[in-house]
Amino acid sequence: MEHFKTLREFFIEHKKRYILGIIWLIIVDILQLIFPQILRRITDLLESNNLSLNGLLKYSLLIVLTGLGIALGRYFWRIYIQTTARKLEYYLRNRLFSHLQSLSTNYFNTHKTGDLMAHATNDINAVRMALGIGVVMVTDSIFITISALIMMVKTTNLTLSIIALFPLPFLAYGVQKMGKTIHNRFKDVQESFSDLSDRAQENFAGIRVVKSFVQENEEIKKFTEVNDRNFNKNMKLIKISGMLRPLIQFISALSFLIVIWYGGLLVIQNEISLGDFVAFNSYLSLLVWPMMAIGWVINILQRGAASMSRINDILFETPEVTDCKDCIIEKKDINGSIEFKDVSFKYPNSDEYALKNINIQVPKGTTLGIVGRTGSGKTTLVNLLLRLYDIDKGQILIDNLPLKKLPLKTIRENVGYVAQDNFLFSNTVAENIAFSFENKIDESKIYESAKIAEVYDNIIEFPDGFNTSLGERGVTMSGGQRQRTALARAIIKKPNILILDDSLSAVDTQTEEKILKNLKDFIIDRTNIIIAHRISTIKNADHIVVLDKGKIVESGTHNELVKNNGLYNNIYQKQLLEEKIQSI
């Protein structure tokens, strides 16, 4: 129960509906307890030949009314409790999703998407079951058990009740033991299901790689392995949970056997009437349900608790990067000057420095070019500027203010970032470009940014132009088109700081030239950071830094660096040679 504390707020808000549901449930139970008394009366009257037509009609009407009451009551408790359980599912799903959105990038580096999907589906379902039907079963079982026992003793006698209920403790013990095993096996099933969804998810996301490396059969084999594991875990669960019900039925049948023998004897000896015997049997039948429910309830509550504890693990996870308490909240706009002061940084799960003693100044309205071999720390530099990670040593300043003093929202809203992994959503092209706007924006702005990014002509050739839907990860677009659409998505924000992380790598040099020409006016008043492998992309930058193994090894303008005859010139000469060879 401890695990469900997280939902306190929800319960407080919805307690009225839960209480009303439970009241209706108890009304149904009371009506069910009246039923055997009607049967008892009819049987006794029949036995003594005292049942008149009027009496028969009276009891028939009573039976119909009780039945109707039970039906109505069941409808209402379902409405109150089951709909509240669905509301809980909705509430929990939204809370989980919002919380996941608040977590830092590193959380998603260290947790599998498949696991997160399993929490959002299976675990939330298990919690809904526990707090919906589970609550109903607990209330129902407790109420019916106590009141049916009282009615049994009152209707017949204590000895018969005690003897008939003798097998019950064995049942409770058996169910409790099995419940534990069921719980453990259910956990295994959840885990293997999460591996299964993870495998499928990863395969679909990387389907192009799988196909290009002709790995379909290998992938099917790997999927079958996880599927087998999931199947076997399910089989193990079914074997034990399948035993639960027959066990309950067998033990309850023993109770009936006792009643027939001992109760029958009491009738013959005239200790109890035939009506008492019939009523006692009906109460015993009523007791069978809570006996069975004990098993299910334990099962459902344990599953719910296990799932809630897994969900809590996520909900209690605090973001690694958070807004500081003394943030300058009123600062909504950024002017644009950037400074890295002796910055060093290691990724959370790494011992190596990704960046070491970085000193860079980017005055407002200027462009910084960053080049360097792959893995030299270029993207890391940008990650730190966006505060996707916090730095270990040194300081990063924007507008002469330490990054930590600025609200995260201010930093990210003022930056137009074109990431290397230009992810597009399964929406229309227009929606992808206008992604950062909550409300609908003027179409002309979308067209304008697409024109600057040199993708307008491609988009209007799509079947529905800007309203063309993109498949997952924008598969209908070419790599270059995707890059340019992502560029348009950043341009439309008219950000004070524009960051392009290898954003023109998939376009040819001619298109690149056109884009750079279009960007010339756009970048004038902004602070720009352009990361590139191709020197042609950054050669006009006001200042260029060359990174190698996390350190700045050279810096200056293009001409200065060429003269320097170091790593930059080396890369440049190679690229010039490549261009020459290609043009032959």
Ligand SMILES: Nc1ncnc2c1ncn2[C@@H]1O[C@H](COP(=O)(O)OP(=O)(O)OP(=O)(O)O)[C@@H](O)[C@H]1O
């Ligand atoms: N999330 C991470 N966790 C641990 N190490 C990381 C992580 N991301 C990057 N690294 C490591 O940090 C170093 C710098 O990586 P970074 O992505 O900044 O290089 P890059 O210069 O942008 O490379 P490329 O040109 O290939 O994009 C690399 O050694 C890389 O393996």
